[in-house]
Each structure stands twice: as C-alpha cells, then as structure tokens.
Amino acid sequence: xxxxxxxxxxxxxxxxxxxxxxxxxxxxxxxxxxxxxxxxxxxxxxxxxxxxxxxxxxxxxxxxxxxxxxxxxxxxxxxxxxxxxxxxxxxxxxxxxxxxxxxxxxxxxxxxxxxxxxxxxxxxxxxxxxxxxxxxxxxxxxxxxxxxxxxxxxxxxxxxxxxxxxxxxxxxxxxxxxxxxxxxxxxxxxxxxxxxxxxxxxxxxxxxxxxxxxxxxxxxxxxxxxxxxxxxxxxxxxxxxxxxxxxxxxxxxxxxxxxxxxxxxxxxxxxxxxxxxxxxxxxxxxxxxxxxxxxxxxxxxxxxxxxxxxxxxxxxxxxxxxxxxxxxxxxxxxxxxxxxxxxxxxxxxxxxxxxxxxxxxxxxxxxxxxxxxxxxxxxxxxxxxxxxxxxx
Amino acid sequence: xxxxxxxxxxxxxxxxxxxxxxxxxxxxxxxxxxxxxxxxxxxxxxxxxxxxxxxxxxxxxxxxxxxxxxxxxxxxxxxxxxxxxxxxxxxxxxxxxxxxxxxxxxxxxxxxxxxxxxxxxxxxxxxxxxxxxxxxxxxxxxxxxxxxxxxxxxxxxxxxxxxxxxxxxxxxxxxxxxxxxxxxxxxxxxxxxxxxxxxxxxxxxxxxxxxxxxxxxxxxxxxxxxxxxxxxxxxxxxxxxxxxxxxxxxxxxxxxxxxxxxxxxxxxxxxxxxxxxxxxxxxxxxxxxxxxxxxxxxxxxxxxxxxxxxxxxxxxxxxxxxxxxxxxxxxxxxxxxxxxxxxxxxxxxxxxxxxxxxxxxxxxxxxxxxxxxxxxxxxxxxxxxxxxxxxxxxxxxxxxxxxxxxxxxxxxxxxxxxxxxxxxxxxxxxxxxxxxxxxxxxxxxxxxxxxxxxxxxxxxxxxxxxxxxxxxxxxxxxxxxxxxxxxxxxxxxxxxxxxxxxxxxxxxxxxxxxxxxxxxxxxxxxxxxxxxxxxxxxxxxx
Numbered sequence: 046x047x048x049x050x051x052x053x054x055x056x057x058x059x060x061x062x063x064x065x066x067x068x069x070x071x072x073x074x075x076x077x078x079x080x081x082x083x084x085x086x087x088x089x090x091x092x093x094x095x096x097x098x099x100x101x102x103x104x105x106x107x108x109x110x111x112x113x114x115x116x117x118x119x120x121x122x123x124x125x126x127x128x129x130x131x132x133x134x135x136x137x138x139x140x141x142x143x144x145x146x147x148x149x150x151x152x153x154x155x156x157x158x159x160x161x162x163x164x165x166x167x168x169x170x171x172x173x174x175x176x177x178x179x180x181x182x183x184x185x186x187x188x189x190x191x192x193x194x195x196x197x198x199x200x201x202x203x204x205x206x207x208x209x210x211x212x213x214x215x216x217x218x219x220x221x222x223x224x225x226x227x228x229x230x231x232x233x234x235x236x237x238x239x240x241x242x243x244x245x246x247x248x249x250x251x252x253x254x255x256x257x258x259x260x261x262x263x264x265x266x267x268x269x270x271x272x273x274x275x276x277x278x279x280x281x282x283x284x285x286x287x288x289x290x291x292x293x294x295x296x297x298x299x300x301x302x303x304x305x306x307x308x309x310x311x312x313x314x315x316x317x318x319x320x321x322x323x324x325x326x327x328x329x330x331x332x333x334x335x336x337x338x339x340x341x342x343x344x345x346x347x348x349x350x351x352x353x354x355x356x357x358x359x360x361x362x363x364x365x366x367x368x369x370x371x372x373x374x375x376x377x378x379x380x381x382x383x384x385x386x387x388x389x390x391x392x393x394x395x396x397x398x399x400x401x402x403x404x405x406x407x408x409x410x411x412x413x414x415x416x417x418x419x420x421x422x423x424x425x426x427x428x429x430x431x432x433x434x435x436x437x
Numbered sequence: 438x439x440x441x442x443x444x445x446x447x448x449x450x451x452x453x454x455x456x457x458x459x460x461x462x463x464x465x466x467x468x469x470x471x472x473x474x475x476x477x478x479x480x481x482x483x484x485x486x487x488x489x490x491x492x493x494x495x496x497x498x499x500x501x502x503x504x505x506x507x508x509x510x511x512x513x514x515x516x517x518x519x520x521x522x523x524x525x526x527x528x529x530x531x532x533x534x535x536x537x538x539x540x541x542x543x544x545x546x547x548x549x550x551x552x553x554x555x556x557x558x559x560x561x562x563x564x565x566x567x568x569x570x571x572x573x574x575x576x577x578x579x580x581x582x583x584x585x586x587x588x589x590x591x592x593x594x595x596x597x598x599x600x601x602x603x604x605x606x607x608x609x610x611x612x613x614x615x616x617x618x619x620x621x622x623x624x625x626x627x628x629x630x631x632x633x634x635x636x637x638x639x640x641x642x643x644x645x646x647x648x649x650x651x652x653x654x655x656x657x658x659x660x661x662x663x664x665x666x667x668x669x670x671x672x673x674x675x676x677x678x679x680x681x682x683x684x685x686x687x688x689x690x691x692x693x694x695x696x697x698x699x700x701x702x703x704x705x706x707x708x709x710x711x712x713x714x715x716x717x718x719x720x721x722x723x724x725x726x727x728x729x730x731x732x733x734x735x736x737x738x739x740x741x742x743x744x745x746x747x748x749x750x751x752x753x754x755x756x757x758x759x760x761x762x763x764x765x766x767x768x769x770x771x772x773x774x775x776x777x778x779x780x781x782x783x784x785x786x787x788x789x790x791x792x793x794x795x796x797x798x799x800x801x802x803x804x805x806x807x808x809x810x811x812x813x814x815x816x817x818x819x820x821x822x823x824x825x826x827x828x829x830x831x832x833x834x835x836x837x838x839x840x841x842x843x844x845x846x847x848x849x850x851x852x853x854x855x856x857x858x859x860x861x862x863x864x865x866x867x868x869x870x871x872x873x874x875x876x877x878x879x880x881x882x883x884x885x886x887x888x889x890x891x892x893x894x895x896x897x898x899x900x901x902x903x904x905x906x907x908x909x910x911x912x913x914x915x916x917x918x919x920x921x922x923x924x925x926x927x928x929x930x931x932x933x934x935x936x937x938x939x940x941x942x943x944x945x946x947x948x949x950x951x952x953x954x955x956x957x958x959x960x961x962x963x964x965x966x967x968x969x970x971x972x973x974x975x976x977x978x979x
Contacts, residue, residue, distance in 0.1 A: 387898045391934065426899065430979065434939035 252292020762802020
C-alpha cells in the first residue's frame, strides 16, 4: 500500500495512426485536420485521416499532460474527437511597415501551432518597404527595402518559412497587394507606378500601379510567375484595397485613357480594368486568389471560386458585407472584428472571442461559404520588440 | 526624388530600424484620420537620413548651441576622465562606473577599440581625445544617495582638443554623460563624430519618476534593472516601487518573514534583502532614488496571509464572512506591527521619503464590523469613516516621522483631511479635474507630484505619446508660490496587465514623453520636432 505509486500504470507510448499518406505534401484548404485521441489504462492512441490531424492531435495531447508537486508527469483518461469548425484559420503579419527578422516569423509560426492556426497570411510588401528578394526583379528589394543588405527575405529565408510552416500544418499565403499600397515597388521598377501631376507638370510623386501601360502587365505577369512558383499554396492574396484615385485623376494620359474607354469620371472602372487583367494573369498561372473586399464592392468581375476578405469595420457593419459577399455566391473570410493591432486597455481578448462569424442574415448555403477568418497584426506600430506580447 | 531617397535609405547601414511611424500613407483602417501623415513616405525617410546630431537629443536641454564644425573620436584612444580640479577622482566609484558604461554605449559595437596610431590618411576633422568631468562641490557625492535637493545641473563644452563636463555634484555629471553620448554619432563610413557644442542644462522639475507595480505581477530583477537603464537614458530620477498590494507580497521582510512566505505568489517570486540592495545600488549609480510604497490601509489583502489579525474581519448579519477588509485601525497590535515594520523599511531604504499609499480605502468592511462601529462611536466619528481612515493614517505618519522619513501619500489622504506633516508630498492621481486638485493641494501649502494624466498602463492604439507630451503640469489655477510646490510627476505603469513579457515595449518610449515634459523647458512643445528626436532616441535606446 505504501509503495504503490499514486498514479496508474505508467504510459510509455502514444501510438499515432494515419489513414492517408502525405508526409511530403503541403496543407491546403481541403486538408483534413480531424483527429481522435483516446487515453486509457495501458494505451494511448491518436488517430487521424491525414497527417495534419496528427499535428492538431499532438498539440492537444501535449496540453493534457500535467505535472504534480512531486514533478511526476501524468495524464487523465481521456477521449477526444476533434475537428475544426472553419478550415481557414489565419494570422496576418505585416513585414513592410516594419521588417520582422526571420526568428520573429518562425516564433510566430510556433505559437500559431499551439493555437491550431493553419494559415500564415504574409503581407510581405507594401508602401513603406519591399523586403522580398525577387530573382526576376532583384532591383525591387535592392531599391525598395529599408536596408537591402539586412532588411530582406532571401529566397532561402522564404523557403525556410514555407517549410517551417508546413511542418506545423500551416499554409503560407503571400500577399502582393496592388494596385495601391505599392510605393516601395517604384524605385526598383521605374515606370510601374503612375506619375502624379500638379498643374501641367509631373510633381515628382507617384501613385498606384499604372493601369494603362502594357509594360505594367508584362511586369505583373513576370513577377507573379515567380511568386506562383516560389509559394506552393494554391492561393495568392492579391490585395486590391484602398486605391487612392487622386494620382490617376491628376495624370493627363490616364485622363485621356478614361475618355477613350468611355469610363467618364468613374475611376472604379479603371481600377476594375486593372484588377480583372491581374486576376486573369494569376489564373493563367494556375493559382486561385483572395482579394480584399473592395474588389467585390467595386463590382470587379472575379472567378466564382474567389475568396473575398472582409476587413472594413468602420463605415458599414461588416455583417452586412458578409451577407452581401455570400449572397453573391463568393467565399468569405472574416477579419474586420479581429484587427489585433488596434490595442486597447484591459482584457480586450473578450471582444475578439465574442465574435460569431456566422452572425449575419443569410441562408444556410450562404453561411457555408464562410471559410473562416484571420487575425491581423498590421505593422504600423509593431516590430520585433513588441510583436509577441501584442499578438498573444 | 523618391528614387534618391530610396537609394539613401538603402545605403544607410547601422540604422537598424526606421520606425514606420514615419510612414503612414494609406493606413489600414484603425488609425483615426488625424494619424495620416500627409505626403509620400520617402520624404519622411529623408528626414531621418539627414538628421543633424542634435535632432536626437532627449530630453531637450535647457540651453544648447551647436556648430557645424565636427570633431572625430577614435574609440581606441578616446577617454572619459576626471578633470583637474575636480573634487571627484578615480576613487569615485560612481563616476568610474559611469565612464565605463557610457564608453560602452557610445563605442560598444565598434571593433576599433584597441589602442592604435592615428592613420596617415585620416579625416580632416580634428580629434577629440577626451571628455573631462569636473565636479565642483567640495563633497562630490560619490558615496551618497541622490535626494530631492540634489543638483542635476551640468555644463558641457565640446571643443577641440578636449571636451569638458562641469557639474556641481556627480548627479549632474551623470545627466551630462547621457547627453554627451547622445551627441556622438556615426557617419556613413562608421566614423564617430561630435559637433562642437555648448550645453547648459538642468531639470525643470526635481521629482521625475516612474512607478512600477510588482504586486499585480511579479517583475524579475532583470526587468527592473533594464527599466532603470531606460530611466537613465531619459533622465528620470525616481523609481516609485509599488512593491506590495492586494494580490501579492513579494517583499521579503527581515522582521516578518511570514509576510512573503504566505503572501508572495510563490516562494521564488520574492525580493530578498540582497535583491533590494541591488536595485537600490543600481539605481544610485544612475542617480535614481528608490522610493518604496507600502500602501495601507487599503490594498493590503496579501498582508493578511502572513500577519494574523492585521486586517479587519468582515461581517454579514453578525457573522464573520471569512473575508477581510483594510487594515484594522482599532487594534493596538496593528500599530505595534507597523512600528516594527516601518523601522525595518526605514533602514532598508535609504531615501529620505517613503510612500505610504492611503488610496481607495473601501469602508464597507469596517462598517460591517461591530467592534469597529463601537470604536467609531467612542471616538465621536459619527458615521464618517473618512475620519477613521485619517485616524489610522495619522498614526502611521507619526510612526514614519519618528524614523526621520518624509512621507508621500496618495491624494485621498489629503482629500479626507488627515493631519499631514508640513513636508508631506501629495501625489495627485485621479484623472477627473486634477488641475483643481493641484490647486487645492498646493493652496494648502503641500508639495505635489502629478501622476493623473500619465497612467501609461492605459494603452491605446496609435501615437498616444503625444497626449502625454502635451500635458502642462503647471496649468492649474494658483499663485507663483503654489506652482513652486509642484515638485514633479510620475509615469505609472500599473501591473494588472503587465509583466516581464510586455513591460519594456509598453512603457518605452511612451514614458520618454513624460521624461521630456518633466526635464525640459515649458516652451518645448513642438510635436513635430519631438517626433523627430523621439524616433532617433527610441532606436538608440534599443
């Protein structure tokens, strides 16, 4: 009685059983992440259809293990059947407003795995800097990064991120946001951005990508050909948000083009023209795409399997947008209530937790089009010194 | 123009982070409209690139004159030394330590630190070979502790061949060394340069503090020491150590070890006497006073775990509920305990002041306790429990006075009309109409410290440093004499949502805004200029 250990028979093995092979594959939107975990006297079994489910199950198993005051590890008899409610559970990091060293990204991927996130939305370039080292256009990062020697992601870095993520069942979806949010592309790609005019003269400043030049589409084709081969996921995020029309309006050649096309004064039509061509290019490269909601709001023609990313929270209730997007038959991703960069005092995690993504007016078929959501950590006020405690 | 700017940025090595707060075109919706920086990003970058050295001084000195003429420094040869005629000499440990520390800050990452000959093809600029520090007071203060009346003024002349830093006491030398280190900059080729300059500087307010809360969350020693370093970068000179509170009692008391044995979060989440001594000395070497706060009679739940019968038992319908309220003010044992406890505190903490708290006392438990009610009756307090609170506090103030310590208290003690000693300092923390409170406190002849607009634990999205920077402490109705009684302020980082994982990025550089407000002249208010200097300063602090 005295020498009897307080715990039952020690468990020595967790047996893992997977039905489908696929250790060398990349996760995708349809990957199966379900698993069963049974911990009972004498045997512990983790079974899943796919390896992705095993990863989720291992995380859960590790959370079940406790340690008593003597230092003994123990686990309770347990039975778990688990699967995700939504297949797209993402996190956005912004490496343009502030460069994030590789270790910060890898650390984030670790914590994502602890929380069963499965999509890393890499908002890799934007106005302030272009850290992505392109093999086709090396000048882009050479001229556009904060520091071309130190504040860049080499091809090897990108491969490291993709593999590190894959090993954790996380998809990497890069975002090359155009035609707005592209100031940093300008120095390395002369002629890409629209020159703005003041009175009759170029003012020396630049605006969004120039949608009226053939060279623009040649460039976009080459760049996205590279991006499509570097990033294995089927989806690319193409951005398409917050396009400021002032520069286009100021440019006489663009004004002439608008007249020629019969667009009147509706620059949304010009934006749509660009986006449509971009989508065609990306499609022809065999990729699917995610776009910010403006692309949908501005009536751009998109493929039926386009995913619309809902992010605007101030002007209209995002719920209405979710309803509109799904009613039009598109898949939707929700981010609007999850802009975690907008910090506030106290336990604001509760607001994020209380969000019910399907709380909008729509049929069950509509609601089925919501594939998930993403927490966004925009980088205006975030760098490696405060990323981790702000995000988690 | 944009291409050129990009190229310049590309060339700029050594600038590890260009804060993207500079660049906020096309903001992700989150920042309010006022946040949008007009104009394209690259023009802002050019500002950082072409930054003149004094564009990174923080806080801004009172009087500053720089010339475009530059001097070179060779890490292998440059020295910080005691000047002839200084009352401090190499035996002054505090300055020796500072010399080494500031050399490290300036040249730490340079590989050219070994002594060597000046190369033939050197730069045209003359070499600055040393900075001489001259302390003028007969007793420089090397072995003493800083206090409210310490002199922190300094005069810095940077000219060839030697720079001279004159200060009355060592505390001014510490401030001057920080400023000198901010003047030294590297050019594109890695050469260390400093502009010929003359600076006359002194703090506007004598009490410039940071409050850290180690009760809501334990802060490991390293966290506290890192914070003291950051404070020195910003010329803060008071660490208000809110060391214990309701949640935990990490202070290991010599007389009453049970207090932390039972009251700390766990046996290893404590501050031993050695830890406390380390903090005090680390602070002293940076010219920072450590003022501990042992807040009573409220905020004392954790005290009751290790000290039986200290807290008031609460009652419900004549029965003890099992829970406890503030310190029991009616028992002699309470005052016996406090007498002994504060004897220890007075000897452990060398500063002339102790913060005694006195805030947010909840009367409901006292009201529920029959014995307390009887006592109220006996004393003729009626149903005014503020009188009971004052009765208690006055006792404590007397006890602490008897140990020759001055007292700082939160504003409620004053508001509830306790009898205070004339040199008591009142800390104003309630945000609502604090200007009015400052008038009342100083109008009654007491010194005041302002914390109300600077509760930095209240984080918000965006550049909230501007809000802290824009506070003008003397903006309250009062005479000149009254305004002199506002001795300074404190930036408070309460610990409900703060621990070692997020303390540093939450506190800095936001607290820097408060630092300049308390040091620099009243008319240093230009937010654009502050932004330029603060972004450089922040990168340097990293």
